[in-house]
Amino acid sequence: MKILVSVRDAEEARIAARAGVDLIDLKEPSRGALGGLPPEAIASITALLRRIAPATPVSATIGDWPADALEAITRQVRAVAACGVDYVKVGVLPGPCSRALIARLGELQAGGLALVPVFIADHGLPDALVGQALAHRFPALMLDTQDKRAGSLMDVTGADERAGFVARVQAGGALAGLSGALRLHHLARLGEAGPDFAGFRSVVCRQDRAATLEASRLADLIAAVAATRRPGRRLERAQMPMPQSPGPVPGVGGHATLDAVC
């Protein structure tokens, strides 16, 4: 199981790179579960990571958006992708527009971006959406939680649900990631689900996830994961084409009806 760690600035990125984190994720945790950083900050931290950890894949989130904000999400996906990251993470909140959102993300993915839909598991697993997403050949799918104070992913999902999600995603050809206020004492049970990678923020901060990432806590996490580790599949830097200027959004016209329905 590989380790994804979310960082918010250059200093935290340096700590994560020095520690040898497998996948570095750029996020502003005080802005929500998938809180986004400004594109300028994403571009500058990514450039730094390319210099100090050139082989490490970098992801960034677009921020917390309701599923019906299709046009804003599309713009933000393009803006974040243009910052040079390998993967753009997009939260998929359950709701009447989630299917339209997956369809839009599928179009952007088909247009050359590498997107990672992040499903929110607080109120159950969105099985139908996962099935829909698998058809779009995203490089990875993740499960996360939105309300970090309501417990961890381990509290809001059962072992069978986690293992079922991972097995289904992997059988569909994508990498499976799990996250959601995961702690060290969760690692053994987490490993039983067999995810390709797990995402962490809260556990590497002294207080809550909005506080600063601490090198000593990160070292503890890496050691604990190493103790439970079994070989994961490769998580490569994606070959994401970086448009110099935003082009037309594939299928935007065709989605007017979906937007209207939402």
Ligand SMILES: O=C[C@H](O)COP(=O)(O)O
């Ligand atoms: O993508 C991973 C998340 O940033 C994990 O954050 P968390 O451990 O606070 O849920």
